[in-house]
Amino acid sequence: MEAAGHRTLRALRGLRGGAPGSLTVDPREAGRDRRDLAQALKTLRLVVGLSGVRLAVCCGISQSKISRIESGRVLPSVVDVQLIVQALHLDQQTAADLVALARRANIDYECVRASVRRGLHHRQRELAALEAAATRMRFFLPAIPTSLLQTAEYMRTVMTRPTSAAQGNVARAIALKLERQTVLHDGSKLFEFLLTESAIRWRMGSPGLMALQLDRLSSLSRLSGVRICVLPLSRVVQESAFHTFTVYDRSLVTAELFSGRVAMRDPKDVDHYIALFEFMLSHAETGDSARHLLARWADDFRDEGEQMPERE
Known part of the structure; x- marks a missing residue:
């Protein structure tokens, strides 16, 4: 022995x-x-x-x-x-x-290429399962709204951008993403979305598309189980926003990278990301204050769209 x-x-x-x-x-x-x-x-x-x-x-x-x-x-x-x-x-x-x-x-990594090879619909079903099992989800979004918050047109623009790895049936993947959004109406769950001003105002498309996307954020913030939090660029935050991450209850963290996704289950890692989320949240606007910012930025996009010359 x-x-x-x-x-x-x-x-x-x-x-x-x-x-x-x-x-x-x-x-x-x-x-x-x-x-x-x-x-x-x-x-x-x-x-x-x-x-x-x-x-x-x-x-x-x-x-x-x-x-x-x-x-x-x-x-x-x-x-x-x-x-x-x-x-x-x-x-x-x-x-x-x-x-x-x-x-x-306790750490998993899946590169974007592997996810695409498996099929976009498989990834959507995996996310739906995570969202169904969890009761509290914290999303830190420094670069782009997550698909749970996106309009269909914004979603299509994201998935068909020049550097996107998405292939195959994009329409099917969009349909599954929109279907996933029904979980936001489950009052037994709490979704906390913390978005930086950069993520909200990053121009993924026309002023009209952007205005509707901001309207979508404001509308969802009124659901009982959804909390939309906005971190303005004017706020002094002595921490860096390195990447998007999601915390599912106190059991799992997923981090989004350009090349893929990392999943962490170590309780110390989970606690670290929860503490980071709460720190960022302490500097953010919520409720009516957040909706006021969203409405103002949406109006800015609408005004810009009205000033653009009409195409013949």
Whole structure:
């Protein structure tokens, strides 16, 4: 058993050839990370000589969850792994390697190309499932309104822009996005959308299209389960808006990048993004104040449209 344990430790330390505790995200390795983590935790428990029941008592995790973790049916959080390695009294190096592996296993990455290859409609169904399961969702939108807030024409403009990776049946994807918007009328859920002024006023199309999009935001803000918050450029905010992110309850964060999407489940990561959202929210306008800004900017777009020369 000891020899098997040493083999497991050597394999664990050489999983990616990186430094102990280093974090890399490779979409091709996501499944392997989970399998490696499950196998390593089980083998190390056997090396130490603890039963699953005894380990559960020592780390305060139910025996059934320990069993599901070791079989790969449940992905343990980083906190779970920290509790397990403490209960196993592993050396500092091994514990650090396991925690690093847990962090990798709790992060998923899907590139835009892979999402497009699967089909735009699959992504919409996945998002609909997330929105159906969650009761509170926080959206930080520094660059563009999310599709839950978009008009059909604005949506089409976004999906057919020159650099868009969208291919195939765009009309089908738009129909599914519009269908997803019905969840905003579910009064048992809370949707908090925090948009920067840049995201709201970024010119994705004609003045008329933009005015209607702003009207849409104002209209949705009156739904009982929807909160539209606006962060004006005039506000001093001592934090950077690096990227769009969404927090689902307290269990999942997704971050949008140019090249793809990252999903994070580590409770520490989730708590970090919730704190960041709340900090940004403390500087934002809400309710009637936010609607006043939206109406003013919409009127600006309408005035601009009226001043444009008519095409012959």
